[in-house]
Amino acid sequence: MSDDENHARLIEIARTALDRTQAKTIKWKTTDDEDTFFYSGLKTSLVADYFPRLGAYELRVLNSRGTAIASIKLEPDTFDMSSMDGGVDYNILRDLHAAARESALDIDGTLAAALDELLDVPPF
Amino acid sequence: MMATGLAASRGWWEVGWVGWVGVIGFAATLIGLYFTWAQARDAKDHATNAEVAAQAASSAIELTQRQLRSNQMLILVPQLRWIAQEIDTSIATNERDATRRNFDNWRWQASHVSGVLSDDRPVPRKALGALQESVTLATEATTALLKGEGRILDSCEQARASINAACNLLNAYVGQSANHAIPSEKEVGP
Numbered sequence: 001m002s003d004d005e006n007h008a009r010l011i012e013i014a015r016t017a018l019d020r021t022q023a024k025t026i027k028w029k030t031t032d033d034e035d036t037f038f039y040s041g042l043k044t045s046l047v048a049d050y051f052p053r054l055g056a057y058e059l060r061v062l063n064s065r066g067t068a069i070a071s072i073k074l075e076p077d078t079f080d081m082s083s084m085d086g087g088v089d090y091n092i093l094r095d096l097h098a099a100a101r102e103s104a105l106d107i108d109g110t111l112a113a114a115l116d117e118l119l120d121v122p123p124f
Numbered sequence: 125m126m127a128t129g130l131a132a133s134r135g136w137w138e139v140g141w142v143g144w145v146g147v148i149g150f151a152a153t154l155i156g157l158y159f160t161w162a163q164a165r166d167a168k169d170h171a172t173n174a175e176v177a178a179q180a181a182s183s184a185i186e187l188t189q190r191q192l193r194s195n196q197m198l199i200l201v202p203q204l205r206w207i208a209q210e211i212d213t214s215i216a217t218n219e220r221d222a223t224r225r226n227f228d229n230w231r232w233q234a235s236h237v238s239g240v241l242s243d244d245r246p247v248p249r250k251a252l253g254a255l256q257e258s259v260t261l262a263t264e265a266t267t268a269l270l271k272g273e274g275r276i277l278d279s280c281e282q283a284r285a286s287i288n289a290a291c292n293l294l295n296a297y298v299g300q301s302a303n304h305a306i307p308s309e310k311e312v313g314p
Binding site for chain 1: 231232235238239242247249252253255256257259260261262263264265268278279280281282283
C-alpha cells in the first residue's frame with residue numbers, strides 16, 4: 001500500500017472515529033499521559049495523542065500485541081500561520097483529539113455537575 | 125382393460141392367455157411399486173442416520189476444541205498472573221528496565237491469550253476488551269518509561285490497574301469455561 005493510500009485510510013479511520021465519538025457510540029479512556037487518550041476494541045486500539053511543543057496531533061492504530069501498525073502525525077500548516085485552520089486532515093485529527101478528551105474525561109457531565117453544585121449552594 | 129372386460133363378462137377359467145398377461149402385468153407393477161417404496165424408505169432412514177452422525181461428530185469436535193481451549197487457558201492465565209506480579213514488583217522497586225521488559229512480556233502473552241479466546245463461541249467480548257485495553261496501556265506505559273525519568277508508578281499506574289482488572293476477569297472466565305468444557309448428558313448421549 002502506498003503512503004498516500006495509507007494516509008487516506010488513516011484519515012478515514014479518524015473521521016469515522018470522530019463521528020462515532022460525537023454520536024457517543026464509542027467511549028475513549030485516559031492514559032497516564034494527560035494528552036493521550038485511547039479507544040480499544042476487541043483486537044485493535046486507537047490512540048489519539050497531542051504534542052504541545054509542536055502543536056501536532058497523532059493517531060496510532062495498535063494491533064492485539066499493542067504494536068503501532070500505522071500512524072499519522074500532522075503539524076499545523078506552517079505556510080498559513082495567519083489562519084487557525086491547519087489543513088483539512090490536521091483539523092480532523094485535532095477534532096478527534098478534542099472529542100476523545102471530552103469522552104474520556106466526561107467533560108459534559110462534569111460541567112453539568114459543576115453548574116448544579118453552584119446552583120445548589122445555599123444563600124449566606 | 126381387455127382382461128378386465130373379459131373377466132366381467134365370463135368366468136376366470138374362461139380368460140384367454142392375453143387376459144392373463146394383463147393380470148400378471150398388473151400384479152408385477154404392484155410388486156415393483158412396493159420395492160420402490162421400500163428402497164426410498166431405506167434411503168431416507170440412511171440419510172437421517174447420516175445427518176445424526178454428522179451432528180454428533182460436529183458436537184464432539186466442538187467439545188474437544190472447548191476442552192483444548194480450557195486446558196490452554198488453565199496454563200496461560202496463571203502465567204499472565206505471574207507477569208502481573210512481576211510488574212508490581214518492578215514498579216515497587218522502581219526498576220525501569222525490568223518494568224519495561226515485564227510490560228513487553230505482558231503484551232506478548234496477552235495477545236496470545238486473546239488469540240485463543242477469540243475462537244470461543246459466544247465471543248467473550250468482556251475478556252477480549254479488557255485484554256486489548258491492558259495491551260494498549262502497557263504499550264503507552266512502555267513509551268512513557270523510555271521517555272520519562274520520574275517515578276515509575278506515575279508512568280504506568282493505569283496500565284497496572286488495567287492489567288489487574290484483566291487478570292480478575294480472566295480468572296472468572298477460566299472458572300466458567302472449565303465448567304463448560306465438561307460435556308453435558310445431551311452432548312454425551314444416553
